[in-house]
Amino acid sequence: MNNPDLSKKLLELNSLIEFSQLINSNLEIEFILGNILLSLMGRMLISRGMILIKTSSDKTNDIFEICSVKGINRKEIINKKISCKFPGEPVFKIEEIKEPHRVFEENNISIFFKIYFFNKLLGILCLGKKAGNRYPEENEIIFIETLLNISSTTIENSLKFAEIKNLNKELNEKITKLNSLFELSKVLNSNFQNIEEIIKLLRYTLLGNYGIKDLIIFSKYRSDSFQILSKNSSIEISDENLKSLNDVKERIFLTPEHKSDFFRFLYEKNFELVIPVTNQRNEITSITCLGKKLNKTEYSVTDIEFLESILNISVISIENSILFRESVEKQALEKELNIAREIQLALLPETIPEIRGYQISAVNKPAMHVGGDYFDVLKLTETKYALVIADVTGKGTPASLLMANMQSAVHSFLKFFEDEHFNLIDATQKINEVIYSNTSPEKFITFFWGILDTEDSSFNYVNAGHNKPIIFRENEILYLEEGGLMIGIMESGFPYESGKVKFNSGDVLLMFTDGVIEQNDTDQLEYGEERLIKTVRDNVNESTDVILNSILNEIENFGYGMKQYDDQTIIILKKL
Template identity: 35%
Template sequence: MDDFEKREHDKQALIKGEVQDDVDRKLLELSALFEISQLLNSSLNLTSIVDNILLSPMGRMMINKGIFLLHRGDDQYEIFTLKGLARDLIGKKIALSELPLKPFLIEELKDSQYPWLSFFTQFDIKLFVPIMLRNDVLGLVAFGKKLIGKNYIESEIEFLSSIANIAATSIQNGIVFEELRSVNARLDKKIQELNTLFDIGKELNATLESGKIARLLSYGLMGEMMLNKFVIFVRRHDTVQTLEKRSFPNMDIGETSLELLFKITQPYTLEDAETNKLNSELSGHDVMAVVPMLSQDRTKGILLLGQRISKKTYTKEELDFLYTLGNQAMISLENAWLFEDSLERKRLEEELLVARNIQIGLLPEFFPDLETFEVYGVNISSKQVGGDYFDVIKVDAENYIVAIADVSGKGIPASLLMSNVQASLLALSTEVKAFDQLVAKVNNIIHANTTSDKFITFFGGILNIKDRTFTYVNAGHNPPYWVKADRSLQTLDKGGLLLGLMPDVPYEFETIRLQPNEKIVMFTDGVTEAMNEKEEQFEEPRLEKLLQTHSGLSAKECTEFIAQAVKDFEGNAPQSDDITVVVIKTLK
């Protein structure tokens, strides 16, 4: 073979080798695309699909960063997920105007024409691959640089484009699946709300007692909205009165503003409302939403809602739910005002007598004689026995549990639920050392043994007579007052949700150290919500003034003084709820 033939032979061999290498590469790419296609088609979960779109090429090409942006309409794109970057970018929306509809390198575009490029250049993004289905852009995949330092070559861009084409249908299916799941979730929530409205509606229709209706409405607000800050105003006999108030101690709305409130016929949030004098005043009181309560197409009540425990805003669906709940409650209230009579009260007398005997049996017969502390409590029962409870339980020589609670409802069911609370405290007092864990266990016991409409507001703590400390938890109860030696007041509000609402709820605790002549004053809503003949409530400011001006009283004197002050305030008006007060005082 001469030299020419040898060169030709070598040339042909080289070409065949290159062709074979190209064929081998194509086969590998096809194999990889087949595997990726199988992965993408094996799931309807959009997150799983997108993760595979990012991770497969990033692993194959050793790419350091990846971003998937989901098209949200018009020029808006949302960062759905990412790899190799801070996760706080997820959810960020970016306007991508004049987006090229084919793969492109960022260096090919000019910042002046595409102002959004600067966002991606700060994260060293190099390549973009649109994901399209039938000329519609579903999303955009963006990749950083390769770890080996080389630029993207045409075959790699084609490979990534092929992945995008394969993924388009899977992404579309995933989006549809997510939308269906979202719709199902909303439907489930609607069904839950309807069931709740049905259950509460049955309770509302089953009673002609306005106090119980108010509590049912309150527990509906707290249970469904995770809300413990609200005020309920109602109009009765042309007079606006406060039906229920939680954590709004200084809510003082002028008469003109009240009249404007009762002209509102649709619920709204302050965030979305127009700026006017009324809404400015409400915002100054930290009101987040306003919900009217209608009866016969007239506004007869108003719900003013504060911030939720979860800090979430109120959605339109939630406002609609509250609007329906409020209207149901308003109709029941009007029926209660019309039909409450002596016959109904007489029918309840026997049951209430039994309930009172149970309640009396649960209250402590005597109080411990301590060298450094005085503990004393009093309960004045109303004719309609409520669910008030308090106790002092000796744990050991140095520690005592002091607790107060208010059970939803009245009569025997409320008294039996009180006995449940006491039995749980007694059983767990020597077993569980951390008081927040003890309260969590009591909550689980109450939740497991009661129906969904039964709740308990609870406050209690461990009094260590040696260290002079009080470690407490507040589970949705009226915050007690810590009356300090300088007569200043501090509310004790660390804790969590009321008992029985849901299982496995964590509770916060706080430990305070008591100085000589300081007090902790616990009470139920029968004190602050006691009403006189003018249908005015006793309220927190009046109680605060009493505590500050009579700070030198002993624990026994203080409880009896508060109870008598409430009775004097009520005058000839009937007592509508139990009056319960418990005081701890440091002696020396």
């Protein structure tokens, strides 16, 4: 005979174990705190919550930072510092706080739980009341305290991890600055350099050490008048503007009141500092205009002295046309990218499983050492297979890291695949929530996946904003478009839909990323979907390997002489 209390306790225990595994999978504090709030608020039917992390103490109060919120306007209070003296009890209500901070009252926060790591106060979990304006019951409070005890070690480790990251960041900034100076000196003291690479190195040095993004260099290089040697801004500069540079005799801080129309114009375009560069005869041969620092701080005396030294030796080297020798820093970056590429390749399927009654072929060609495309073919049961393709915004290392997150999420949900319980729509929504909570707003993923059932030849799928896969069937083509928004754009509030098709003998399914159809030729024309469809149609009766190679050859011939600017991934499935 079943014991309801025992079953409930076992269920809670399993829930706590799963939660512990989840938060221990990531040391980012936002991920950990966000999942604490999601788990508790969802379980308790609480609509508002926040977590404070203790940062310091003054004579009377503890100082906390609001590090995670749910159900509250995040923009207004996230990372806000608050000072408050809380009661000594581990669990207390707002009425027990002598002088509650207004942020609690404004957001209807009612009950508080202290988070301890041994005897060390880490922070405070702050929750609103449950649905129906009720406080949590005693057994629920015990569950919350248990979950927080489980989380405390992970939170402490995460905070220590963040401290180490900050220390490493500071150290890396200092090392980068020293490396930049060393590399700049090494290059500029060599005998073989070219102007473009020196300017490029100069830009990297300014951006890396001072956050200076905007730079214009005017030079009298082999001329009696100033010319634009380099600029990374779209502003238009007239010959009359260039003539006004002859009046520059010393360093200038730009202001809206400057007597020169041109310098007032530069100020309006976010430039702040003008530095002349002289030759050995003390003649001004170049003038550099520097934009405002990205951190909005003013140029210090030390900054200007360092900048003048950099600009002097750089411009002198430019005017002498000395060739640039590749820096050690670039070589190190190349090595890191190669390592990252090896890691990325390990995330892609090493071999594609054979599917009875079908042929399948796939390829991934990154545009850089590391790409943001992802595909997978996973055997779930003897008759069911998952086909996955995704495209992360951008390319290079940032895209590959987000791609790794997507691969991990997909594998996590498919690892426990069960026919009767697995819901493709729900899984897509959960993946979206995971990616949304772990990425910046400008990052998103186009995503398509489906479950192939070889028993009845059905294919159940969800298309989250990806290029519509195409089924080639005799004289017609079908687009697989049912789904919803791209992954990572919004956390919730929009429903995903699923589609279902059945494969007939001879049907060919083509899945691809936008890099395939956006390959340019020498006239800047795109390969396009029409050419892709024609290539597949011309080879639709061939094997998937032949179809895939035909597409790759067509794209290569079309883009001959042009760089591949985006990752290219293709999956082709054919029912025999």
